[in-house]
Amino acid sequence: MIRQFAARMLLCSALAATALTATMPTAQAASEIKVVVNKQPITTFQINQRLAFMKLRRAPGGAEAATNELIDEALKVQEARRRGIQIPDPMVDEAFGRFAKDNKLTEAQLGQVLGQAGFSTKGFKDYIRVQMAWGQAVQANMRQSERLTESEVVQRMLQQGGQKPSTTEYTLQQVIFVVPPAQRGSAMGRRMQEANAMRQRFNSCASTYDLAKGLKDVTVRDLGRVAQPELPPRWKNDIVAGSRGKTTKAIETERGVEFVAICDTRSISDDQAAAMVFQARDMEAMGKQEPDQALLKKLKDRATIVRR
CATH class of the missing domain: 1.10.4030.10 (Porin chaperone SurA, peptide-binding domain)
Known part of the structure; x- marks a missing residue:
């Protein structure tokens, strides 16, 4: 923006x-x-x-x-x-x-x-x-708009000849090199170098905490399993383009410098995964229709607006 x-x-x-x-x-x-x-x-x-x-x-x-x-x-x-x-x-x-x-x-x-x-x-x-x-x-x-029900998922699958869609599930870690707001101008470049140096040494999530031990103000968060349709937009493209044992590029964020490590990947095709895939497709279609304007119109229709 x-x-x-x-x-x-x-x-x-x-x-x-x-x-x-x-x-x-x-x-x-x-x-x-x-x-x-x-x-x-x-x-x-x-x-x-x-x-x-x-x-x-x-x-x-x-x-x-x-x-x-x-x-x-x-x-x-x-x-x-x-x-x-x-x-x-x-x-x-x-x-x-x-x-x-x-x-x-x-x-x-x-x-x-x-x-x-x-x-x-x-x-x-x-x-x-x-x-x-x-x-x-x-x-x-x-x-959240209209999460698909079980019957809706079944109907979608029948429309596709009974084929259940699959998606990729990622096990992720988030690494944050904290930079206080007052130090962003002076420390950001140095912290970016430290983050990239850690990325070069990274080979698996089992070693992330050990790599972070010798570094100051570094936080490691286990994000658990995240299906591809629910990946955070900030990281989604890099995660999808990456592979197990790799990381996203380091970027500046509101917290400092961050990257995400890809611990593991697997393909899933259960009912919940199918619902997420269909929902993601609906969201993509909404994106082409300017979802911000769609939401704003809904708010206007429901609002009480009194002109004097």
Whole structure:
């Protein structure tokens, strides 16, 4: 999400943040409530801020279009909250730093730009948090939407001539080289080197804990067995392309530097596996139909939206 923002005008993103989280007592006091979305008010102040954002983007539409954008955002925030999705501060800080870097700015310089435009670092981070939470809400909805029943699995198999689909099950370990948020700038490169050095020595999950013993602030987690359709998107391609006794590449994450070790693989074709395969195919089809818009439409249909 932040990489996509980097291709846009910096002030556009800053204004979007303010439109969502601005806290200017005088302006707020003078504004009126124009829309209530499931008891959450949207004021004329927020609408005016969004109008300014739209002008910077050269987006068509007036006050009505701005209001509609704010209604969508209110629904996204509410859905993320309903699902108990919370984005930790380190993830937001990392995204903020990456945005600054993509725009060839330090974080302090980005904060100055936001401040000079009349916005704030906190406002922009709050906007980032909402976008991340909405992304997780969409993924969670895709994973849980209408789990196939046993009869539905049987029906799908009959449609395929009675053939039961199979999938690969992976036994995995996760290795985390912890980097505190305050040290990300100075320590990330060194920790990446340490992680890659450990990957080169790795040959089986039986030795992972021994390899980690001599290293500082390294956590090893046994993830157990995970079927291919349920692999985390962040690691899925590397795991599928890998093999037993290998690891994914090391990447920077909100926790530091991480990689996943493939302990074992096996083919499974029981009823549960068949259900997961069919569900994965449905999710893929939904992905082609923009599942975020599908979920947003569902939320709108169920919402109580009162315009004044």
